[in-house]
Amino acid sequence: MNLRFTKMHGLGNDFVVIDAVNQRVALNPDQVRHLADRHRGIGCDQLLLVEPATDPAADFRYRIYNADGGEVEQCGNGARCFMRFVHDQGLTAKRALTVQTLAGPIALRLEDDGQVTVDMGPPRLEPAAIPFQAPARAPVYSLEVEGQEYTIGALSMGNPHAVLTVEDIDRAPVATLGPRIEHHPRFPNRVNVGFMQIDAPDHIHLRVFERGVGETRACGTGACAAAVAGRLQGRLDARVRVSLPGGDLVISWSGEDASVFMTGPAVSVFEGTLQL
Numbered sequence: 001m002n003l004r005f006t007k008m009h010g011l012g013n014d015f016v017v018i019d020a021v022n023q024r025v026a027l028n029p030d031q032v033r034h035l036a037d038r039h040r041g042i043g044c045d046q047l048l049l050v051e052p053a054t055d056p057a058a059d060f061r062y063r064i065y066n067a068d069g070g071e072v073e074q075c076g077n078g079a080r081c082f083m084r085f086v087h088d089q090g091l092t093a094k095r096a097l098t099v100q101t102l103a104g105p106i107a108l109r110l111e112d113d114g115q116v117t118v119d120m121g122p123p124r125l126e127p128a129a130i131p132f133q134a135p136a137r138a139p140v141y142s143l144e145v146e147g148q149e150y151t152i153g154a155l156s157m158g159n160p161h162a163v164l165t166v167e168d169i170d171r172a173p174v175a176t177l178g179p180r181i182e183h184h185p186r187f188p189n190r191v192n193v194g195f196m197q198i199d200a201p202d203h204i205h206l207r208v209f210e211r212g213v214g215e216t217r218a219c220g221t222g223a224c225a226a227a228v229a230g231r232l233q234g235r236l237d238a239r240v241r242v243s244l245p246g247g248d249l250v251i252s253w254s255g256e257d258a259s260v261f262m263t264g265p266a267v268s269v270f271e272g273t274l275q276l
């Protein structure tokens with residue numbers, strides 16, 4: 001099978017994006033892992049499939065696969081790249097779209113300056129919805145990892161996130177503690193792990209160890225989760241600039257049942273044809 005693809009990124013979180021509206025596409029986990037391989041494939045953190053909507057209220061369906069081959073519920077940087085992609089490919093001229101994801105519908109707007117704003121929906125804060133094993137919802141939880149207690153925020157942006165606050169982002173134990181928390185038994189579906197340094201109530205630095213990938217240059221849902229966790233802990237404003245290794249996102253959340261809004265860039269790098 002020959003497939004046309006576009007290589008894209010959002011702040012260095014990189015994607016192989018495939019038009020499954022005009023091409024017949026069926027990928028198994030081995031094929032996703034092969035395409036995501038940086039040495040033997042194209043290389044990406046996530047592979048994104050753009051499909052026709054199955055819900056008449058939506059414009060498209062957008063599916064997300066981690067580099068380990070697993071299909072996941074949500075991806076914020078990918079959502080912005082999805083918007084850029086459907087415009088660049090002439091799949092729509094609409095600047096405001098509703099898109100189906102495994103986590104439910106999200107709404108996207110292409111801004112005049114080319115940035116994309118995504119209404120990611122409200123965060124899910126109940127432990128069962130994350131999913132996270134805890135007796136009741138709390139702004140912080142204690143998590144034991146190999147005999148040591150860590151304080152985390154935990155919530156879902158459609159996908160699960162744990163957020164730790166650190167003093168120094170450059171010295172955060174992302175590569176060592178990240179995978180241990182990702183696979184912690186209290187997160188039955190595994191979890192994305194964010195390390196947040198609070199610089200001011202409207203500015204944080206963040207590094208994310210992503211489920212199914214490892215540390216990435218940026219994580220959109222991770223940025224939303226950190227902004228929500230920090231706000232629930234009374235430490236952040238409603239509008240926060242999130243500085244990730246790959247660049248900045250602006251996240252807004254007015255609280256409780258409100259949607260989280262994310263604004264940032266989306267970039268096309270090259271196009272190609274792959275043979276499977």
Ligand SMILES: N[C@@H](CCC[C@H](N)C(=O)O)C(=O)O
Nearest residue numbers: 075076077159211219220221
């Ligand atoms: N890079 C993403 C998140 C992708 C999915 C994540 N690794 C998961 O397993 O939930 C983003 O920008 O949000």
